[in-house]
Amino acid sequence: MSLVELRGISKAYGGVHAVQDVSFAIAAASTHALVGENGAGKSTLVKILTGVVSPDEGAVIVDGEPRSIGGPSAARRLGIVAMYQDPTVFEDLTVAENVFAGRSPRTRLGAVDWKAMRREASRLLEELGADFAPDAPVRGLGVADRQLIEIAKALSSSARLLIMDEPTAALSLQEVDTLFAVVRRLHERRVSVLFISHRLEEVSRIADTVTILRDGRHVETRPAAELKHGEMIRLMVGRSLDALFPKEEAEIGEPVLRAEGLTRRGVFSNISFEVRRGEIVGLAGFVGSGRTEVARCIFGIDRLDAGRLEIDGRPFTPRSPRAALRRGLAYLPEDRLRQGLIQPMSIERNVTMAVLPELAPGGIVRPRRERRLARSFMERLRIKASSPRQIVRSLSGGNQQKVVLSKWLATEPRILILDEPTHGIDVGTKADVHRTISHLAAQGLAILLISSELPEILGMADRVLVIREGRLVGELSREEATQEAIVQAAAGVAS
Amino acid sequence: MKLSPQTLAQAAFRLREAGIFIALTVAVLLFWARANNFMTIANWQDIATDVAIVAVLAVGQTMVVLTRNIDLSVGSIVGLTAYISSDTLAHHHGLPLGVVVLLAVTIGIGLGLVNGLLVTVGRIPAIIATIGTLAIFRGLLFEITNGQNVLAFQLPERFLNLAARKPVGLPFLAWIAIAIAIAGAAVLRWAPWGRDFYAVGSNPDAARYAGIPVGRRVLTAFVLSGALAGLGGFMFAARFASVDAVAGTNLEFDAVTAVVIGGVNVFGGSGTVLGAALGAVLVATIQDGFTLLKLSEFWKMFFNGTAIVVAVTIDALVTQRLQEALRRRRRAEMVAAREQGAAT
Numbered sequence: 001m002s003l004v005e006l007r008g009i010s011k012a013y014g015g016v017h018a019v020q021d022v023s024f025a026i027a028a029a030s031t032h033a034l035v036g037e038n039g040a041g042k043s044t045l046v047k048i049l050t051g052v053v054s055p056d057e058g059a060v061i062v063d064g065e066p067r068s069i070g071g072p073s074a075a076r077r078l079g080i081v082a083m084y085q086d087p088t089v090f091e092d093l094t095v096a097e098n099v100f101a102g103r104s105p106r107t108r109l110g111a112v113d114w115k116a117m118r119r120e121a122s123r124l125l126e127e128l129g130a131d132f133a134p135d136a137p138v139r140g141l142g143v144a145d146r147q148l149i150e151i152a153k154a155l156s157s158s159a160r161l162l163i164m165d166e167p168t169a170a171l172s173l174q175e176v177d178t179l180f181a182v183v184r185r186l187h188e189r190r191v192s193v194l195f196i197s198h199r200l201e202e203v204s205r206i207a208d209t210v211t212i213l214r215d216g217r218h219v220e221t222r223p224a225a226e227l228k229h230g231e232m233i234r235l236m237v238g239r240s241l242d243a244l245f246p247k248e249e250a251e252i253g254e255p256v257l258r259a260e261g262l263t264r265r266g267v268f269s270n271i272s273f274e275v276r277r278g279e280i281v282g283l284a285g286f287v288g289s290g291r292t293e294v295a296r297c298i299f300g301i302d303r304l305d306a307g308r309l310e311i312d313g314r315p316f317t318p319r320s321p322r323a324a325l326r327r328g329l330a331y332l333p334e335d336r337l338r339q340g341l342i343q344p345m346s347i348e349r350n351v352t353m354a355v356l357p358e359l360a361p362g363g364i365v366r367p368r369r370e371r372r373l374a375r376s377f378m379e380r381l382r383i384k385a386s387s388p389r390q391i392v393r394s395l396s397g398g399n400q401q402k403v404v405l406s407k408w409l410a411t412e413p414r415i416l417i418l419d420e421p422t423h424g425i426d427v428g429t430k431a432d433v434h435r436t437i438s439h440l441a442a443q444g445l446a447i448l449l450i451s452s453e454l455p456e457i458l459g460m461a462d463r464v465l466v467i468r469e470g471r472l473v474g475e476l477s478r479e480e481a482t483q484e485a486i487v488q489a490a491a492g493v494a495s
Numbered sequence: 496m497k498l499s500p501q502t503l504a505q506a507a508f509r510l511r512e513a514g515i516f517i518a519l520t521v522a523v524l525l526f527w528a529r530a531n532n533f534m535t536i537a538n539w540q541d542i543a544t545d546v547a548i549v550a551v552l553a554v555g556q557t558m559v560v561l562t563r564n565i566d567l568s569v570g571s572i573v574g575l576t577a578y579i580s581s582d583t584l585a586h587h588h589g590l591p592l593g594v595v596v597l598l599a600v601t602i603g604i605g606l607g608l609v610n611g612l613l614v615t616v617g618r619i620p621a622i623i624a625t626i627g628t629l630a631i632f633r634g635l636l637f638e639i640t641n642g643q644n645v646l647a648f649q650l651p652e653r654f655l656n657l658a659a660r661k662p663v664g665l666p667f668l669a670w671i672a673i674a675i676a677i678a679g680a681a682v683l684r685w686a687p688w689g690r691d692f693y694a695v696g697s698n699p700d701a702a703r704y705a706g707i708p709v710g711r712r713v714l715t716a717f718v719l720s721g722a723l724a725g726l727g728g729f730m731f732a733a734r735f736a737s738v739d740a741v742a743g744t745n746l747e748f749d750a751v752t753a754v755v756i757g758g759v760n761v762f763g764g765s766g767t768v769l770g771a772a773l774g775a776v777l778v779a780t781i782q783d784g785f786t787l788l789k790l791s792e793f794w795k796m797f798f799n800g801t802a803i804v805v806a807v808t809i810d811a812l813v814t815q816r817l818q819e820a821l822r823r824r825r826r827a828e829m830v831a832a833r834e835q836g837a838a839t
Contacts, residue, residue, distance in 0.1 A: 301704070322706040331704065339700040344765060345693065353694055354705040356687035364685045407705065 001064055003028040003192050004049070004080070004161055009058035011044055018044040021058070022218040024211045026161065026194060029187040033195045033207035033224065036236055041216040042196050046163055049194070050082045051075040079160030083150045083167065089138045096121035096134035099152045124152040128182050142288075144175035151182060155189070162186065163194040168202055169423070172286035173452075173487065180206050199453070200229045212236055247460060248442040253277030255313075256446040257329075257415045259298065262307035267293045268470035271307070275415065275446040280437070282461030282481075283450045285490050290470040291450045292334055295417045299331035300324045311415070325354060330413035332404055334420045334450075340404040341392055348374035348388040351406045377406035381436055398429025405436065416440065419450045434460060454483050466490050514809070515756065515773045519780060526784035533787050540666050542783045544658065544734055547668035548573070550775040551727045552750035553757070554679035555720030557771045560754055561683075562716045563696040563763030564614060564621035569724040569750055571632035572606050573743030576728025578636055578645065581738045585649040592654060599729040600722050606632060607721015611714035629747065633740075640740040647736035658733045668730050672772075675723065680768040692716060696763025752799050753778050756806045778802070 002025035009022045019041035026032045034042050047053045049060065051069035059066040062078050069075050089098050096118050097104070105116040121134040130148045132141060138149065147167060154162050164183075168176045183193050183206060197203055203210060207224040212235045219235050255274040262271040268290035275281045285291050296302045298309065300318035309316045311327050318324050324331070333339035342350055351374045352359055359369045374388035381402040385395060392403055401421065408416065418437065422430045437460060441447050451457050457464055464481045466474035466489040474489035526533040552569050559566045576599040584595055606628070613624035647655060660667040682689035691712045694702040703709050727746070732738050757774030759766025778799065785795050 299704075320706075320708075321704055322708060325706040333704055338698070339704050342694055342698045342701055342764070344697055349690075349693075353702075353707070356690060360685070360687045363687070365687055365690060411706075 001028075002026060003063070005061040006045070006048075007059045007061060009045070009048060009055045009060070011048060011053065011055050017216050019048075019055075019213075019216045022213070022216075023058075024218060024221045026192055027209065028160075028192055029190045030208040031183060031187070031193045031195050031206050033197065033203040033210045034213065035197070035200070035203055035210060035232065036213035036219075040213040040236070042213060043165070044216075045213075046082055046165060046194075046196070049075065049080055049161075049163060051080075076157060076159075079158060080163070081154040081157065081159040081161070082163040082165065083147065083154065084165055089146050089149060091139040092137060094135050094137055095125070095132060095141075095149055098138055098149050099124065099134070099156055101153070103157065120156065121152065124155055125149075128152060128155075128185070129178065142175075143170040144172075144178065147171075147179065148182065151186070155186075155191070159191060161192050161194060163196070165196045166198070167195070168197060168199060170287070172288055173490070174286060176202065200232055201455075203232070204229065248438045250278040250280075250438075250442040250444075250462075252279045252462065253444070256311065257298075257448070258310040258313075260308045260310075262294060262297065262309070263305050264293060264297055264302065265305045268467070271467070271472050273465055273472065273475075275448055277414075277446055278441055278444050279462045280441050280447045280449055280460050282457035282464040283448060283467065284454070284457050284464055284486050285467035287452060289467045289490065291467050292419055293470075294467070295331060295419055295448070295450060298324070299329060299417065301331075325411050325413075328412070328414040329417070330408035330411055330415070331417045332408055332419060332421060334423065336401060336404050340407075341400060343393040344391060346389045346391055347378070347383070347385055347395075347403055350392055350403050351377055351388075351410055354407055355410045373410060374406075377409065381406055382432065396429075398425045398432065401425060401429075401433060402436070405433075409440070413445065415446045415448070417448045417450070420452065421449070422451075422453070422456060454486055457481070457486070458483065512758075512770065512773065515770075515777055519773075519777050522777070522781050522784060526780075526787065530784060530787035533784060536664075538783065538787070540661065540664075542779055543669040544666045545783060546776050546779040547666065547672035548727050548730050548734065549746070549749045549753055549779055550672040550772050551675050551723050551730065552720075552746060553753040553771040553775045554675050554768055555723035556750045556754045557679065557757075557759050557766060557768055558683075558689075558692055558716040559621070559720045560751075560759050560761060561692040561696045561763055561766060562713045563699070564713060564716065565625065565751065565761075566607075566610060566717060566720045566724075567622065567625040567747045567751075568606070568610055568628040568632055569720060569727070570743045570746035570748070571629050571636065572603055572721060572724035573728040573731050573746050574738075574741070575606070575632050575636045575639075576602050576725045577731040577735075577738045577742045578640060578728075578740070580729045581645040581650060581654075581732040581736075584651060584654055584732075585645050588651045592657070595654075596726065596729050600725040603721040603723070603725020603728065604718055605721070607718040607724070608714070610721065611717030614717065615710040615714050633744075636742075637740045642740070644737055644739040645732075650736060654733060655736055658730075668734060671726070671730065675726070676768055676772045683768060688712060688715065693764055696760075697765065748799065749775075749778055752803055755803050758806070758810065760810065761807065 005025040007023050010020050011018050022041070022045065034045065036042055044053070048055050049069070051071045051074050054068070060069060061067070067078060069078065090101065099121045100117050105113040105120065107113045118134050125134060125148065128148050128151060130145065132145055138146065151162065167179060171179065186193060195203070195207055204224055209221060210224045210227055210232070211221040212219040212232065214236060253276055255276050258274040260272045263269040271294055273281070283291050293302065297304045298318055300320045300323055304318065309318060311329070316327050342353070348370050352370045356365060359365055359373065371388050377383070378385065378388060383399050383402045383406070385399065392400060395403065421437065422433050425433065437447065437449070449457065449460055458481055461481070462478050464476045464486060465472060466476070466486055468490055476485055532538060552573070556566060556569065579602060580595050580599045583598060584590060610625050610628055613619050613628070614621045617624065658666065658668055662670060683692065691702065691707045694705065694707055695709050695712050699709055728743065731743055735742070753774035754771045755761060755774070756777060757766065757770030757772065759771055781798055782795055785798070
């Protein structure tokens with residue numbers, strides 16, 4: 001008998017079907033992956049399972065009995081617990097307190113039983129292979145550790161289905177391995193995992209069964225072993241995506257950006273490389289290896305302690321983002337929602353943000369020029385919006401990413417640093433962003449591409465630099481670069 | 496009809512303006528019915544003069560609040576510059592008024608610079624920094640006045656006549672406020688650095704990454720607020736003629752009330768000078784009406800306090816509704832786009 005079964009689930013919001021007639025079953029002690037593009041209905045299903053919304057039609061069957069899940073606490077009583085992309089923890093409380101948040105063990109007198117709490121927490125954490133003490137405050141722990149706390153929390157409330165929504169999005173490759181080991185250990189405790197991820201390699205690695213959704217409908221549920229990536233993608237998007245990494249031929253010219261011995265104490269040291277005109281240089285390495293930090297220093301957000309930079313053969317000191325922009329550098333940050341965009345403002349305001357003075361001869365902004373500029377980028381990058389005045393918050397993730405890209409392109413940069421440009425974007429839009437990047441290189445931009453997704457690096461980069469623990473440990477040409485070679489270099493394993 | 500997100504947003508703003516107008520109409524009708532000297536030209540000219548000072552402060556406050564900060568020291572700056580203006584005139588009767596204005600504004604700029612530096616270089620939260628300078632500037636004023644007042648008879652005639660002048664029926668001070676409000680609105684709309692205030696307030700990180708000198712913009716906002724408070728001080732002296740050490744106390748409260756009622760987001764990033772000015776008109780009208788009705792000080796303060804809480808609550812509700820509407824629309828659009836994509 002399956003643990004949880006969905007039967008004919010439909011849910012509409014104001015006439016629009018988020019999910020329609022979805023049925024599949026999750027077996028006990030297994031990992032069930034749920035894949036689909038953004039908007040395919042994954043999050044709606046999660047909300048239904050956790051009781052956040054109730055379905056319009058259909059039934060959720062737990063242990064063979066139809067159940068109505070009235071709310072998150074009802075879901076928890078049935079053993080269904082969700083773990084979100086950004087773990088929700090109390091930073092100022094200790095690990096143990098977080099594990100037992102709201103359910104702390106009591107002594108006979110009704111006081112908090114600290115001893116039992118600590119003992120239980122450390123037992124759970126040990127079982128999960130965590131290497132931090134239950135007394136430590138959560139502040140200072142990374143995402144991976146916070147996830148372990150969430151898992152411990154779920155186990156302590158005897159969860160039987162743990163829903164993980166994009167759990168690996170912010171993890172390094174090593175941390176992903178650890179997480180997967182934990183997931184397998186969960187099966188020994190008869191706990192099932194509903195695994196939601198955009199990363200298909202991970203799905204193949206960890207899942208026993210895969211369910212594919214498209215436009216709110218159930219497309220397929222099959223054992224993971226029977227599904228190849230290509231087929232998964234085809235089922236997800238309803239068309240085959242041969243052109244996943246459409247790389248245009250670009251003429252590679254003279255070096256534009258040259259870095260020599262870049263060092264920021266305790267973060268990275270002695271990084272040297274160059275990026276040429278028309279070239280895409282991939283910067284690979286685990287999250288936390290120092291990739292983003294190098295980019296931030298080049299763009300003048302953080303200070304360099306040593307090293308020299310040259311742009312077009314002339315020395316460049318990255319004093320501030322403003323100075324970097326003036327020398328033709330642009331940096332598309334990893335966290336576009338926080339660092340890249342002003343959500344409540346319109347597309348045009350965002351696009352022109354970095355170039356306002358140029359649109360304002362005599363110190364007066366010309367709205368018409370502004371709109372014209374925004375329009376031209378909307379056409380060039382195929383941003384789907386009703387007008388340049390549309391508020392950025394109302395755009396989809398992929399279109400928001402294109403707005404950020406437009407903002408930087410408006411500065412007419414000659415060097416573009418892209419940090420995880422397709423993070424959290426669905427497959428279809430990803431290809432679109434890749435096409436744009438490749439096109440920009442063909443037009444003569446020098447591009448430094450930071451990415452955790454190896455297929456993206458392999459597909460786009462002319463040359464791959466690998467960083468490990470703040471040091472440059474490898475440089476691979478397009479021909480030499482394979483998934484194995486990069487991982488070996490990044491992990492420090494001799495080949 | 497298909498409502499685009501920006502029409503929704505505009506509608507929300509119009510709602511806010513309409514709300515102020517409705518509140519204003521209700522207040523006016525009420526006062527008209529209850530206080531027989533309310534609907535008189537003289538009284539409206541009084542109100543206009545009262546609005547003028549608060550409105551000038553509100554324009555500066557709008558700039559500061561847009562950058563996700565607050566300037567609580569403006570009342571003290573008004574007091575300080577009002578005293579210095581009138582004291583200077585009392586001792587130098589022949590001094591051109593333009594020079595006095597310049598003096599007041601320059602002092603305001605200096606004090607605003609202190610606030611701005613505390614916040615940007617000292618990295619002290621604005622609410623703490625300016626509550627500190629509120630006390631410091633006020634203390635300084637006590638020290639300077641040494642318990643003395645400047646009285647009307649010490650001042651030159653032309654200064655005393657200034658506030659009484661009414662070109663085209665509107666008090667001179669109100670004309671100043673209108674000019675300042677127009678200039679402020681123009682800066683926020685057409686000056687690149689004025690536009691930056693919105694970016695800085697709604698997402699400081701993104702603003703910095705876009706090459707906007709965030710610190711300098713925040714400093715500018717505080718300096719402008721200080722400068723306008725200096726101008727406000729001059730206006731205060733012109734209006735009340737006699738100035739003592741408690742002049743302008745609590746004006747920061749009226750300015751913040753006007754800004755908040757006028758729909759400037761207290762978390763920065765959105766709001767207009769027009770809204771803040773309308774807020775100032777509403778506050779001043781109601782205060783005037785309360786005075787005419789001889790209501791106690793309690794009711795004036797009760798109204799101001801309630802107005803702030805209600806305005807912010809309405810804002811929060813409207814924002815929430817707006818976001819829900821946007822989310823629904825986005826989902827619908829995505830499905831539509833996909834269907835279109837599937838069809839081709």
